[in-house]
Amino acid sequence: MEKHRSSNKNGVTVPEALTTPVVAECDVLVCGGGPAGVSAALSAARSGARTVLIETHGCLGGIWTAGALCWIIDHENKGGIMREILHRLRAMDCGPGSENRASSAYDVESMKYLLEAMTREARVRVRLHTRVVAALVNDQRRLTHIVTESKSGREAWKAKMFIDATGDGDVAAQAGCRFAVGHPEHGESQPMSLMALLTGIDPELVRPFHNRSNPASQELAKKNLYQYLKKNGCTPSYSAPTLFYIHENLYALMANHEYGFRATNADDVTQATLRARAEIQNIVQSLRRSGGAWSRVALVATAEQIGTREGRRILGRYTLTHEDLTLGRQQPDAICSPTFCVDVHSTNPARGKGYDNAGVIVTPYQIPLRAAQPADVDGLLLAGRCISGDFIAHASYRVTGNAVEMGESIGCYAALCVSPSQTTENLREKEAVRVS
Numbered sequence: 001m002e003k004h005r006s007s008n009k010n011g012v013t014v015p016e017a018l019t020t021p022v023v024a025e026c027d028v029l030v031c032g033g034g035p036a037g038v039s040a041a042l043s044a045a046r047s048g049a050r051t052v053l054i055e056t057h058g059c060l061g062g063i064w065t066a067g068a069l070c071w072i073i074d075h076e077n078k079g080g081i082m083r084e085i086l087h088r089l090r091a092m093d094c095g096p097g098s099e100n101r102a103s104s105a106y107d108v109e110s111m112k113y114l115l116e117a118m119t120r121e122a123r124v125r126v127r128l129h130t131r132v133v134a135a136l137v138n139d140q141r142r143l144t145h146i147v148t149e150s151k152s153g154r155e156a157w158k159a160k161m162f163i164d165a166t167g168d169g170d171v172a173a174q175a176g177c178r179f180a181v182g183h184p185e186h187g188e189s190q191p192m193s194l195m196a197l198l199t200g201i202d203p204e205l206v207r208p209f210h211n212r213s214n215p216a217s218q219e220l221a222k223k224n225l226y227q228y229l230k231k232n233g234c235t236p237s238y239s240a241p242t243l244f245y246i247h248e249n250l251y252a253l254m255a256n257h258e259y260g261f262r263a264t265n266a267d268d269v270t271q272a273t274l275r276a277r278a279e280i281q282n283i284v285q286s287l288r289r290s291g292g293a294w295s296r297v298a299l300v301a302t303a304e305q306i307g308t309r310e311g312r313r314i315l316g317r318y319t320l321t322h323e324d325l326t327l328g329r330q331q332p333d334a335i336c337s338p339t340f341c342v343d344v345h346s347t348n349p350a351r352g353k354g355y356d357n358a359g360v361i362v363t364p365y366q367i368p369l370r371a372a373q374p375a376d377v378d379g380l381l382l383a384g385r386c387i388s389g390d391f392i393a394h395a396s397y398r399v400t401g402n403a404v405e406m407g408e409s410i411g412c413y414a415a416l417c418v419s420p421s422q423t424t425e426n427l428r429e430k431e432a433v434r435v436s
C-alpha cells in the first residue's frame with residue numbers, strides 16, 4: 001500500500017502513515033462473524049473458495065453470542081446451515097427442542113464452541129479481535145482491499161469478492177455506498193437493548209412471567225412482569241420486558257430500550273451500554289428484593305455487545321418494501337424466505353415503550369439476490385440485517401433465521417462468482433444483473 005498523508009477535521013496534520021502490509025489474498029472475504037457472516041463463510045468455503053472471516057469480537061456469533069440473545073426466530077421453514085446448526089446444538093443437548101429446553105432457545109457458550117468447530121471443519125480462516133476500518137475501491141468502482149486494525153496494527157486484505165455481514169453495513173459505507181438509517185419520516189431508529197442472563201429462578205414459581213406455551217400467554221407473561229416490576233418500584237424502559245426460558249437453571253432477560261442512540265456512533269453505543277447495564281442491575285436487585293420466587297435470582301452476565309436492532313440499510317439493486325411483505329412477493333432470484341411478522345420497537349418513548357407491527361400483516365415473501373448487491377460498488381455483497389430494504393421490511397427480515405439463510409445463499413453465490421471457470425466478462429455480466 002502506498003504511504004499517504006491525511007489530516008483530521010480540525011486540521012491537525014497526522015504523521016505520514018506507515019505502509020500498510022497486505023497480509024492475505026483470498027477468494028472470498030467475509031466481514032463480520034454474526035449469524036449471517038458465519039453462514040456466508042461456511043457456504044463459500046464449502047463451495048471451494050479460499051475464505052477469510054474477520055470479526056471484531058473475541059468469538060463468532062454476533063448477537064447470538066457477544067449479544068447473549070439465546071433465541072432464534074424464523075428458523076422453522078429453513079433448511080441448510082440453519083437446520084445443521086440446530087441439529088448439532090440438539091446433539092450437544094444445548095439447542096432448541098432439546099430435552100427441557102424451549103423451542104427456540106440455545107446456550108450461548110455452546111453456540112460459540114459450535115460455530116468455531118464448524119468454521120474450522122470448513123477450513124475458513126478466522127481472524128477474531130479485528131475490526132474492518134476502511135475499504136479501498138478502484139477506478140472501476142470495484143472493492144479491492146479492506147483495511148483492519150487490531151493488536152497486529154493496521155493490515156490490508158485483498159480478495160476477489162467481499163461480503164459485508166457487519167450488521168451495520170460498515171464495509172459498504174466505507175466503500176462509499178449510499179444507505180438509509182431509521183424511519184423515513186422522522187429519522188428515528190428502533191432502540192437498542194442489552195441482553196442479560198439470569199439464574200436462581202424456580203421455573204414453576206415464575207411460570208406466570210415466562211409462560212412459553214403459546215404467543216398469547218407470552219404476551220400475558222410480559223404484561224405480568226412489567227406490572228410486577230412496577231409494583232416493586234422499578235419501571236423498565238421497555239414496557240414488554242421478556243424473560244426467555246433457556247433451561248431450568250438459565251434464563252435470558254430483555255427488559256430495556258435505549259432510545260435516541262445511533263448504532264454507528266461510538267459515543268452513542270457507549271452511553272446506551274452504560275445506561276442499559278445500570279438499568280439491568282436495578283431490575284435484578286428489585287426482583288431479588290421482592291422476595292418469593294425471585295429471592296435467589298442472580299445476574300450471570302450482561303452481553304458484551306448491546307443489541308442493535310437497526311444500523312445502516314445499504315442501497316441495493318432492489319429495495320424490499322412493506323408492499324413486498326403484504327403481497328408476499330416471490331422473486332426470480334430468491335435467496336431467503338422470511339415468514340416473521342413486522343416487529344417495530346418504539347422509536348420514541350413519548351409514543352409508547354413497547355412494540356407493534358405498524359399495521360402491516362406479513363404474507364411469507366422472498367428476498368431477492370439484488371437486495372444483497374449494493375447499487376454503487378462491485379466486488380461486494382451484503383448479508384444479514386444490512387441488506388437493502390425499507391424501515392418496515394427490515395423490521396421483519398432482520399431476525400437470525402433469515403440472516404443465516406441469506407448468508408448461506410450469498411456465500412455460495414460469492415464462491416460461484418470467483419470460481420476459476422468464471423471469466424472476467426461473465427463475472428461482469430453476473431454483477432450487472434439489474435431487474436427493476
Ligand SMILES: Cc1cc2nc3c(=O)[nH]c(=O)nc-3n(C[C@H](O)[C@H](O)[C@H](O)COP(=O)(O)OP(=O)(O)OC[C@H]3O[C@@H](n4cnc5c(N)ncnc54)[C@H](O)[C@@H]3O)c2cc1C
Pocket residue numbers: 031032033034035036037054055056057060061062063064066069071072073074130131132133165166167168170192193194195254306307308309383384385386398399400401403
Ligand atoms: C435486543 C434484540 C433482540 C432480538 N431478538 C431476536 C430474537 O429473539 N431472535 C432473533 O432471531 N433475532 C432477534 N433480533 C434480531 C437479530 O438479532 C439481528 O437482526 C441479527 O443479529 C442479524 O444478524 P447479522 O449477522 O446481520 O448481524 P449481527 O448479529 O449484528 O452480526 C454482525 C457481526 O459483525 C461484527 N462486526 C460489526 N462491525 C464490524 C467491523 N467493522 N469489523 C469486523 N466485525 C464487525 C459484529 O461484532 C458481529 O459479530 C434481536 C435483535 C436485538 C437487538
